[in-house]
Structure formats: C-alpha cells, structure tokens
Amino acid sequence: MRAKYPARHTDKEQDRRDAARTILITFTSRGVAMKRLLITSVCMSLACAAWGAQTVYVQSMQAKILASPDFKAATVARVKRGAALPLEQQTDDWVKVRYAGTTGWVPRLLVSDTAPLDEVSLIDGGDHAISHDVRRRPSAVTTGGAARGLAEDGRSRPSNELTQNYSAVKKMESLEIDDGTVLTFLQAGVKQ
Amino acid sequence: MTHRLCAALILLVAIPLMDLAVHTVQADAGRFHTRVSRHAESPADMRRDVEAEIRFGRDVAAHILGRYHLYNDEKQTRYVNLVGKALALHAPRNELDFHFAILDTDSINAYSAPGGYVFITRGLLNTMQDESELAAALAHEIAHVTLRHVVKALNIHAAETNAQAGMAHLLSGFGDPTKAAFTQAVGKAMDILFNGGLSKADELQADRTAVMLLAATGYDPGALSRLLGRIKHQRGQHTRILHKTHPPLSERIAALNNFSAHMQLAALNYPRVSERFHEYLGQ
Amino acid sequence: MNTLASNPRRPLWWLAGAWLLLCQAPCRADIFHYDNLLVGDRASGMGGAYTAVSDDTAGLYYNPAGVVYATSPSLSASANAYYQTDKTYKGGLGGTSDWNRSSSKILPNFFGILYPMGKGVAGFSYVVPDSAAEDQNQEFSNPSSSISDFVINFNNEDNTFNMGPSYAMKLSDSLSIGGTLYFHYRKRQWALNQLVQYTAGTYQWFNTYFNTTEYGVRPMLGLMWSPTDKVSVGLNLNQTFIVDSQSKRQTTFDDNGSLTRTVITSNEKRRLPLAVKFGAAYFPTHRFIVSADVSYYSQANDAFFNRNSVINVALGTEYYLTDTVAVRAGAYSNAANSPKLQSGLTAQAEHVDLYGMSASITRFARNSSLSLGASYSFGSGQAQVIDGSTDIQALDVSNLAVFLSTSYAY
Numbered sequence: 072m073r074a075k076y077p078a079r080h081t082d083k084e085q086d087r088r089d090a091a092r093t094i095l096i097t098f099t100s101r102g103v104a105m106k107r108l109l110i111t112s113v114c115m116s117l118a119c120a121a122w123g124a125q126t127v128y129v130q131s132m133q134a135k136i137l138a139s140p141d142f143k144a145a146t147v148a149r150v151k152r153g154a155a156l157p158l159e160q161q162t163d164d165w166v167k168v169r170y171a172g173t174t175g176w177v178p179r180l181l182v183s184d185t186a187p188l189d190e191v192s193l194i195d196g197g198d199h200a201i202s203h204d205v206r207r208r209p210s211a212v213t214t215g216g217a218a219r220g221l222a223e224d225g226r227s228r229p230s231n232e233l234t235q236n237y238s239a240v241k242k243m244e245s246l247e248i249d250d251g252t253v254l255t256f257l258q259a260g261v262k263q
Numbered sequence: 264m265t266h267r268l269c270a271a272l273i274l275l276v277a278i279p280l281m282d283l284a285v286h287t288v289q290a291d292a293g294r295f296h297t298r299v300s301r302h303a304e305s306p307a308d309m310r311r312d313v314e315a316e317i318r319f320g321r322d323v324a325a326h327i328l329g330r331y332h333l334y335n336d337e338k339q340t341r342y343v344n345l346v347g348k349a350l351a352l353h354a355p356r357n358e359l360d361f362h363f364a365i366l367d368t369d370s371i372n373a374y375s376a377p378g379g380y381v382f383i384t385r386g387l388l389n390t391m392q393d394e395s396e397l398a399a400a401l402a403h404e405i406a407h408v409t410l411r412h413v414v415k416a417l418n419i420h421a422a423e424t425n426a427q428a429g430m431a432h433l434l435s436g437f438g439d440p441t442k443a444a445f446t447q448a449v450g451k452a453m454d455i456l457f458n459g460g461l462s463k464a465d466e467l468q469a470d471r472t473a474v475m476l477l478a479a480t481g482y483d484p485g486a487l488s489r490l491l492g493r494i495k496h497q498r499g500q501h502t503r504i505l506h507k508t509h510p511p512l513s514e515r516i517a518a519l520n521n522f523s524a525h526m527q528l529a530a531l532n533y534p535r536v537s538e539r540f541h542e543y544l545g546q
Numbered sequence: 547m548n549t550l551a552s553n554p555r556r557p558l559w560w561l562a563g564a565w566l567l568l569c570q571a572p573c574r575a576d577i578f579h580y581d582n583l584l585v586g587d588r589a590s591g592m593g594g595a596y597t598a599v600s601d602d603t604a605g606l607y608y609n610p611a612g613v614v615y616a617t618s619p620s621l622s623a624s625a626n627a628y629y630q631t632d633k634t635y636k637g638g639l640g641g642t643s644d645w646n647r648s649s650s651k652i653l654p655n656f657f658g659i660l661y662p663m664g665k666g667v668a669g670f671s672y673v674v675p676d677s678a679a680e681d682q683n684q685e686f687s688n689p690s691s692s693i694s695d696f697v698i699n700f701n702n703e704d705n706t707f708n709m710g711p712s713y714a715m716k717l718s719d720s721l722s723i724g725g726t727l728y729f730h731y732r733k734r735q736w737a738l739n740q741l742v743q744y745t746a747g748t749y750q751w752f753n754t755y756f757n758t759t760e761y762g763v764r765p766m767l768g769l770m771w772s773p774t775d776k777v778s779v780g781l782n783l784n785q786t787f788i789v790d791s792q793s794k795r796q797t798t799f800d801d802n803g804s805l806t807r808t809v810i811t812s813n814e815k816r817r818l819p820l821a822v823k824f825g826a827a828y829f830p831t832h833r834f835i836v837s838a839d840v841s842y843y844s845q846a847n848d849a850f851f852n853r854n855s856v857i858n859v860a861l862g863t864e865y866y867l868t869d870t871v872a873v874r875a876g877a878y879s880n881a882a883n884s885p886k887l888q889s890g891l892t893a894q895a896e897h898v899d900l901y902g903m904s905a906s907i908t909r910f911a912r913n914s915s916l917s918l919g920a921s922y923s924f925g926s927g928q929a930q931v932i933d934g935s936t937d938i939q940a941l942d943v944s945n946l947a948v949f950l951s952t953s954y955a956y
Contacts, residue, residue, distance in 0.1 A: 107537060130355030131479070142478050142531050152357060164475060164526065180354060180409075180475045188306060188358040191313040193321075218323055219407040219465070221373040221387070221400055222494055223509040235325035239333050243324070243364040243380070246344055257349040260394060260536045261481035296601040296615040297775045299832040299866050300910035308912055420913075 127166060127182040129154045132250065134182075138177035140165035147175035153187055311421035313358055313378075316411075319419050320378025327366070327382055328375055334367035334385055342543040346394060347381060348402045353480040356409045363401065371494055375404035377413045388544060390493050393537035395477065395486035402473035402480075403487065410472060412465040463510045470515055471522055483533045488519040568597030576704060577851070579900060580821070580843050581858050581880045582676045583629070585656040587917035587951035590943035591906025592862025593876020595839040596824025598780035600770065603658030603953065606671040609780045609825070610712045611768035613667045616660050627655045627949040636940040637835040638931045643689070645931065645939075647700065656951070666715030671726070676706040695743040704734040708764055720772040730762035730786050751800040760816065762788040776830060782823040788815040801897065817848035819855070819883075843883065851895065853883040862904075870911070876904045880923060887928040887938050898927030898943050906949075914954045921947045 132152050137144040140162065148170050150156070156168035156177070165176045289469040334340070340363070347363040361379040371384040381404045383397075391397050407413070414420075470487060478484040509515070523529060558782045576582050581594060586604025589596035596604060600612025632652040638645030658671035682700040689696050705729070714724025736756040743749045766784035773779060798805070820843070827837035839860040846853045862876035880902060884895040906919025922945070929941040 103264070130357065132352040132357055134353075134479075137470075141527065164471075178475050178479055179497075180472055181353070181479065183355060185304075187355075188310055188313065190360065191310050191317065191358045192360060193314060193317055195428055204413075218374045218376055219404070219412060219462075219469075221403055221531060222371070222491075222498075222512065234329035235322065236328040237321075237325050239328035239364075240321055240324050240380070241334060243328075243362050246340065246362065248341070248348055250348075253345055253348045253352060256345045257352075257481065260539060262535050295772075295829045296599075297617055297832060298872070299869050300872065300915070387552075 125158045125184060126155050127158050127168065127184055128157065128186045129177075129181060130183050130187050131181045134177055136168065136170055137178055138175060140167075140176040144176070147173055155186075156182070295320050295441075307334075308421070310358075312419075315421040316414050316419050317359070317378035320376040320380050320408075320413075323376035323380075323413075324378075324380035327376065327380075328364075331366040331368050331382075331384070336365070339388075339544055340365055342399070343383060343401070346398050347405070348477055350398055350402050350405055350480050354405050354476055359408065361405065361408075371497060373400045373404050375407045377408060377411070377419065379408055381405065381408075390497055391490065391533040391540070392493075393486070394540040395482040395533075395535040396490045396493075397540065398477055398480065398482045399473060399487035399490050402476045403469050406469040406472035406476065407465070410465070410468060412462075412469070416462075416465075432530040462508045466509050467515065467518055470519055474519065474522060474526075474528065478528060478531065478533065481533055483535045484528045484531065485523060486535065488516050488523065491516050491519070566782060567603065576676050576678050578882045578884045578895060578897070579880045580819075580856060580883065581841065581860075581878065582675065583627075583655060584878075584921055584947070585673050585675070585917070586658075587906070587908065587919070587953055588864070588874065589862075590921060590947075590949055590951075591874030591876060591904055591908075591917065591919045592835075592837065592864060593860045593878040593902070593904050593921075595827075595837045595860035595876055595878070596864035597768075597782050597823045597837075597839050598770065598778045598827035599825075599835060599837050600768070600780060603660050603671065604656065604710045605724075606658050606660070606669045606726055607656070607673050607708075607766075608766040609770060609782045609823075609834060610669070610714050610726045611770040612778075612780060613660055613714045613723045613724060614808055615770075616667065616714050619694070627947060627951075628652045630946045631678070631680075632942075634942045634943050635929055635931050636942070637937075637941050638929075643686075643928070647680060647682055649678055649702075651677060651679040653677055653705075655949075663681045663713075666713055666724075667725075667765070669711070669712040669714075669934070670714065672707070672709045673728070674705065674707055676704070676732075678702060678704045685761070692745055693742055694745045695741070695802045697739075697741040699739040700737070702736045704735075706730070706732040706733070710764075712766075714768070717870065723749065723771045724768045724770075726766040726768075726784075728764040728766065730764045730788070732760040732762075734758045748802040749800075749803065751798075753798040756795045758791065759791040760788050761790045762786055776828060778829065780823075780825045780827075782825075783820070784823075785820045786818040788818070791815040798934070812849075814849040816850060817846045819843040819846040819853060823900065835862075835864045837862050846883075851884075854885055856881045856883050870909060872908045872910070874904075874906045874908075874919070876921075878902050878904070878923075880925075882927065887930065888937070890936055892934055892936055894930045894938075896927065896929035896931075896941055898924035898925040898929075898941055900943060900945070902945070914952060916947070917953075918950050919949050919951075921945075 125216035129150050129152055134150050134151060134154075135146045136148045138147050150170060150249075156170055157169055158166060159174060161179065164179055166179050166182055167174060167176050168182075172197075343365060344363045347361055351357070351359075351361040359379040361381060363381045363383070365388065366374075366382050368384050369389075370384055371386040371390060373381070373383040373387055375381045381401060383400060383404075387400060388397070391400075403542070444521045473487050477486060491512050498512075499511045510518075548670050570811040571831045574770040584590040584594045585607060586596070586602075587600075588602060589604045589608055592599070594608075594610040598609070598612075599605075599618070599628060600609035601615040602613070603616075605612040605616070628650065629652075630648065632646070632648045635647075637643070653674060655674040655677070656672070658669060660667055660669045662668075680700060680702040682698065686696040686700050688694055708728035709731075710726060710728040712724060712726035714722060716722045719783075725766060734757060736754075738752075738754045740752045741749065764786040766782060768783075769781045771779045793812060793814065795808075795810045795812075797808045799807075821841060822843075823841045825837060825841055829835050839862075841856075841858045841860075843853075843856040843858075845855045858876035858879045858881055860876060862874065864872055865873045865876045878901075880900040882899055884897045886897055887894045900923045902921055902923025904919060904921035906917050908917040924942075924944040927941050927943070928938050930936075932939075932940055
C-alpha cells in the first residue's frame with residue numbers, strides 16, 4: 072500500500088476500482104462463474120455504497136449507451152460530449168446510467184465525475200526556442216524520464232536526450248484535421 | 264513506574280496490531296483527514312493545469328525529436344493522424360489536441376508525452392499488418408495520456424501566481440530552489456529504486472484501456488495482443504532486455520487474453536481494416 | 547569535586563550583599579519546562595494538541611506516522627515567529643524591589659518538506675523546539691544606605707535545533723508507522739555581570755560567563771491508528787540523547803582590586819527524559835477537528851540538575867469558516883520539572899507551572915496557505931534568586947508568541 076495523493080477526482084475512483092478489481096481478478100482466475108457473479112455483485116454494492124448517488128459526464132466526443140455491458144448489445148441511445156448521466160451502478164469497466172427515461176451501459180473509459188473542459192491550447196504557442204528562458208524550462212532530469220513507450224527500450228528512454236528540437240514539434244503540431252473528416256475516414260474503414 | 268509505563272506502552276502498541284490481524288478490507292482511513300480546503304477545484308484551475316501539462320509534454324516531445332528525426336512522408340503522417348484522431352474522439356480528455364508523428368528509425372516502438380504528443384517509429388509500422396494494429400499501438404499511447412500517468416507521477420500542475428503564493432514563497436525563504444532540488448533528488452532516487460514497479464502497473468492499465476478504446480472506436484480489440492506477440496517474436500532471440508519499465512511481453516499478452524476472454528471481446532468480430540492500410544503505407 | 551553544578555566559590559560577604567545575585571549555571575526557565583515552543587502553522591494554533599492529527603509537514607515533529615495521510619507533497623515553513631518572555635521576581639532585588647527580566651526574539655522556528663517515496667512518505671524537517679534570548683541592563687543609584695551604585699548586566703542566548711529526515715508508511719488501511727531521526731544541536735551562552743559600589747568607597751565586581759555546546763540525536767517513533775471512521779489515535783515516543791557536550795564556566799571576582807578567577811570545563815552530558823505523547827482526535831466533518839494530547843516526560847537526573855517527571859495536557863480545535871478560511875484555538879499546560887520549593891534550603895531551582903492558550907487564522911489558496919496566530923502562556927510560582935539566602939521570591943512569568951507561517955503544496 073503506497074501512500075496515494077488524490078490530487079484529482081479520478082484518483083478516488085481509481086483507488087476504489089483498483090481495490091475492487093484485485094478481488095475480482097483473484098476470483099475470476101479460478102474460473103468459477105458463480106463465485107464471479109457473487110463477488111461482482113458484492114464489489115458493485117460496495118462500490119455503490121462508496122460512490123453514492125452521482126452523476127457522470129461523457130468525456131469523449133460521442134458515446135453509445137448500450138442495453139447491456141457488452142459491445143455487442145443493442146444501442147439504446149447516442150449521447151454527446153458533456154451529457155450528464157445519473158449513475159446507477161458500476162463495475163470495473165462499465166457504468167450503468169439513466170438517460171431519457173431508460174437505463175443503459177457505457178464503458179467507464181468514456182465518463183468521469185466532472186464536466187469535460189473546453190479545448191485547451193497554449194496561447195503563446197509555448198515557444199522556448201528563442202527566449203532561452205532557463206527558469207521556465209523544466210529540468211532535463213524531470214522531462215528526460217517522462218516519455219512512455221509501447222515496449223521496453225533496451226537502452227535509456229529516448230526523451231533522455233538532452234537536445235530539444237522545437238521546430239520539429241511545431242511541424243508536428245501544424246497538421247490540423249477537422250473532426251468531420253476524421254469521422255468520415257473512420258466510418259469508411261470500420262463501416263459502422 | 265517504569266514497569267507500569269512499559270506495560271502501558273506495550274498495550275498501546277498491541278491493540279492496533281491486533282486490529283491489523285482482525286480486519287481485512289476496510290475503507291481507507293486516510294480520507295477523513297482531508298479538509299474542505301482541498302476540495303475546491305474550479306474549471307479555471309483545471310484548465311491551467313492542462314496548460315501546464317501541454318507545456319511540459321511539448322518539452323518532452325522536443326527531447327524525443329532531438330533524438331530521432333521526423334519521418335517526413337506527408338501521406339503516411341496524415342494517415343497515422345487520421346487513425347489516431349479517430350481513436351482520440353472516442354477517448355476522454357477531448358480538451359487535448361492529439362498530434363501524431365512518425366520517427367525515422369528502425370527501432371520498434373511507440374512513445375507518448377503528456378498533453379497529447381504521440382510518436383510511432385518506422386520500425387514499428389513495418390511490423391504491422393493492418394490498421395487495427397496501428398490503432399492498437401496508438402490507443403496504448405493515447406491511454407497513457409488520458410490516464411495522466413506522467414502527470415500524476417511527476418505531479419505536474421500550474422504554479423500559483425497570485426500575491427498570496429508569492430508571499431508564501433518569500434516567507435518560506437526556501438521556496439522554489441529547495442523544492443526543485445528536493446524534487447530532482449527524490450525523482451532520481453525514485454527512478455533508481457522504484458520506478459520500475461510503478462510504471463509496470465501503468466503499462467498494464469494502459470493495455471486494458473487501449474483494448475476498451477479500440478472496441479469503442481470500432482476496431483478489432485484483439486489487435487494489441489497480436490501486435491505485442493509480433494514484437495515479441497521480432498525481438499525475442501537477439502536482445503536481452505532488462506525489464507525495468509515494462510512487464511515482460513509474455514505477461515502483458517497473457518493479461519490481455521484474460522481480459523479479452525472476461526469481456527467476451529473475441530465474439531465481437533470487429534474489422535481489422537487491412538486493405539487501406541497497405542494502400543497508405545505502400546506495403 | 548569541582549563540577550559546574552556545585553556551588554562556585556562564593557564571596558564571603560554575601561551576608562551583607564543581599565543584592566548580589568549569583569544564579570547557578572542552569573538558571574533558565576526553558577530548561578525547567580518541556581513544551582516551550584509550539585511549531586507548525588496548524589499545530590501552533592491548536593495548542594500543540596497534534597499527535598493524532600499530524601497529517602502535514604508539522605507531523606514530522608509531532609507524529610511522523612501521520613504524514614502518510616498528507617493530501618499532497620508539500621513544503622511548509624514558519625518563517626517569522628516573535629517571542630517575548632517577561633519574568634518578575636518579586637522582591638528579587640535587595641528583598642524590596644522586583645527584578646524584571648524580559649526577552650524577545652524573532653526566529654524562523656520550523657521548516658518541513660514531504661514527498662512520497664516508494665510505499666510511504668519521506669520528509670525532512672528543521673525545528674527549533676527551544677529558544678531564548680535575554681538582554682538586561684539595569685543600574686540602581688543608592689539602592690540601600692551602604693550601596694551607592696548597583697549595576698547588573700545579563701545576557702543569555704540559548705538555542706536548540708533539531709534537524710533530520712523522516713519516513714512513514716501504512717501498515718494497513720488504519721494503522722501507520724513513522725520515524726524521524728533528528729540531529730540535536732544546542733548552543734548556550736550566558737553572561738552575568740554585577741558591579742556593587744559601596745558608599746564607603748570600595749567596590750565589588752563579579753562576572754560569570756558560561757557556555758555550552760551540545761550535540762546529540764533525537765530519534766522519534768510514531769504510530770497512528772484509526773479505530774473507527776473519523777477518529778484517530780496517535781503515539782509519539784522520543785528521547786534526546788546527548789552524545790557530546792562541552793561546557794565552560796568562568797567566574798571572575800574583583801574585590802576592590804584583588805582579583806580571582808576560576809575556570810571550569812566539563813564534558814558532563816545532560817540526561818533528557820523519555821517523552822511519551824499520546825493523542826486522540828475526532829474529525830466529525832471536513833470542516834471540524836477536535837483533538838487532545840497527553841504528554842508524559844520521565845524523570846531524568848544528571849550532573850547539572852534533577853528533573854521530576856512531568857505530565858502536560860493540550861486541547862485543540864480547528865474549524866473552517868468557509869472553504870478557504872480556517873480558525874483554530876487551543877489550550878495547553880507546560881508544567882515545571884523542578885520540585886516545589888521548600889523553606890530552609892538555598893539555591894533551589896525556580897518552579898512555575900505554566901498554562902497557555904493559542905489561536906490562529908489561516909487563509910487557503912489552491913496550493914498554498916498563510917497563517918497568522920498567537921499563543922500566550924502564564925504562571926505564578928516561586929524562585930530563589932539571591933545566592934546563599936533561604937529567601938523565596940514569588941515569580942510571575944508570561945510568554946507571548948506571534949507567528950506568521952506558510953505552507954505550499956506542490
């Protein structure tokens with residue numbers, strides 16, 4: 072048990088989820104369906120008791136509310152970002168919510184208990200290249216270790232490199248694609 | 264007197280230790296310590312924190328691009344961005360603008376920095392066989408950002424700029440230099456002693472979130488497990504990698520397969536999208 | 547054997563010179579009490595009843611086990627504390643006039659920093675648990691028929707510093723343990739200069755200078771337990787062990803032109819008591835805390851002084867008027883470790899039991915807080931300040947501390 076610093080709301084959820092998940096996985100791996108059901112319902116009621124009556128907000132651009140906690144289930148409704156959904160139940164990966172008179176399930180990934188923020192961008196473009204403002208630049212030690220990779224790197228992390236290339240970053244940031252184009256592209260691929 | 268004192272002390276210590284033995288799962292005792300002054304969290308504060316995160320992530324991205332060159336193929340870069348942004352639309356934290364880029368190197372990996380900067384290497388693209396695998400790699404990296412792994416590990420947030428904070432700095436007389444020195448020293452110590460453990464748990468969490476994100480977006484959720492299996496095959500024979508930051512690939516693949524079975528994801532039959540993948544990447 | 551504790555050579559005319567004050571070396575009020583300075587922006591407002599709260603940087607001193615409940619890594623400092631002490635020895639001068647001694651001092655008395663490390667929390671703190679600065683200059687003309695002039699200068703600086711690392715971790719969801727290892731350093735310089743000019747034309751001039759430098763360690767063990775929700779119980783065990791002590795005392799006496807001087811050096815070490823602090827706190831809401839502490843200090847005897855065991859109590863409360871403003875109040879006792887004075891004896895240590903109260907107000911911003919507070923303690927007791935005399939003087943003491951402190955979460 073490491074000391075945790077709940078700096079943001081999601082950490083409290085996470086702690087409870089982690090506790091519940093540990094118990095869930097222990098029993099699941101024994102492959103006994105009844106036990107799984109029992110423990111799931113115990114965890115759910117514990118988690119409910121802990122979380123209490125709450126509203127969750129949709130964080131992704133859109134979300135589908137499904138009839139059961141299964142991606143194959145029928146779509147009950149489609150909701151947009153910012154929709155406030157009263158929470159009824161939750162498991163590790165799904166939440167049950169009420170919407171327009173009915174109830175349904177949404178992946179927990181897509182919701183959170185605070186309203187989503189509007190788009191945040193750096194007003195000044197975060198330009199470091201010219202000013203050489205040493206005070207503003209975070210230390211190389213801290214930014215150095217801060218990349219996260221898909222797989223283990225044999226040597227040190229790439230962000231441990233001390234030189235910084237901001238013009239490349241600017242180039243990376245310059246590519247803008249609007250949401251409509253992205254969605255059209257996606258539909259063409261997955262045909263849903 | 265001393266004997267009675269000793270007896271009293273032993274009792275004082277024994278009672279809580281016995282409590283330890285008796286109680287198993289219990290609500291976290293620490294929570295009632297929190298005072299109401301810690302609850303105040305306005306949207307403006309949260310926005311400034313996100314700005315600080317983007318600024319920080321930009322610096323990390325600049326480090327990465329200081330080491331590897333950008334691979335300047337516009338068609339491929341646009342493709343990666345289209346897939347990545349499609350995933351991002353179905354992920355939380357839409358206040359961030361995700362940017363994707365290809366690194367010109369044969370090493371097989373993908374990276375993310377806080378604030379939404381995601382990189383994938385040419386080497387990794389070459390091992391992929393369809394768009395769902397590309398989506399899987401990007402989803403894992405997006406998950407690191409949406410789960411705020413680095414933000415939490417390094418406690419990145421906006422500095423206070425009001426007069427009271429300034430006064431607090433002045434009065435304390437120690438303020439930023441001490442804090443910076445201390446943070447760096449602890450950070451180094453953390454890195455050496457503990458970082459492995461903490462980031463391994465993060466990796467497993469990112470894997471699970473990536474699978475959910477793939478399914479929510481409409482891609483075959485088995486793609487991540489497939490991709491990791493192929494990476495393992497490619498790397499397996501020659502390199503002896505010290506597992507400092509990631510759990511071994513076999514452990515991750517096993518965890519993903521367990522998760523997939525539990526969520527009954529195999530039955531979904533979501534598409535892999537391979538034709539268009541070969542078109543864009545000319546393979 | 548000539549040690550610092552035994553009476554230094556006394557001039558033979560002490561019978562006539564009831565004006566002469568030759569305090570024994572350990573003549574400072576702070577060494578007769580254990581809970582002298584309250585530290586930490588929150589703990590000071592709550593009368594020091596903090597052993598069961600201790601969930602911020604001040605916890606490194608009050609109960610290291612509590613810092614696992616800190617809500618964020620943080621740094622805090624009490625940068626400006628102003629202390630003033632007034633002591634009045636009634637009839638201390640010539641048996642008729644009052645001898646007043648007062649001291650005041652401004653000093654930063656606490657700095658602490660917390661950071662999560664591994665499974666627990668690491669910290670570092672610097673504390674001034676005891677500090678005094680006295681400055682006195684008095685001149686009396688014709689205080690009696692035989693004395694034309696009496697001058698007394700007194701100067702005393704006595705500071706104790708504790709500085710060191712801490713580590714704490716949770717043993718279970720409701721039990722945590724922590725430890726602090728302080729390095730103890732104390733420096734004391736004491737000078738008393740007295741000049742008596744007799745109407746007959748002769749004079750006597752006494753000068754006593756005393757200094758001590760101490761090095762030691764002060765390990766602290768803390769435990770914190772939550773028997774039920776919203777209740778916390780804490781224990782702090784600590785003791786200062788003096789590892790090295792160098793003392794020097796020089797007495798100079800000029801009897802109308804005939805000079806004698808004595809120098810005594812010593813490596814005698816103080817023996818300080820085992821301190822056991824037990825606290826309980828109740829956190830009914832996120833706005834309100836009430837806590838109580840009982841401290842027990844064991845008997846401790848050494849070459850300088852024999853200390854009785856002492857029990858002190860403290861009570862404190864904190865209430866948030868709004869989400870960003872909190873007020874605190876506390877009451878505490880600071881009993882003397884010296885025995886009650888008895889008639890017929892000489893050179894007894896002063897004995898005053900002190901009682902105090904404190905209050906503070908804090909304003910919170912998102913990551914920092916600023917506190918302003920004060921504590922006031924007072925007491926009446928007895929002392930024997932006239933060397934060689936069995937006379938006992940009534941002693942009134944009052945202490946005022948005003949502090950301005952900040953903490954910063956990062």
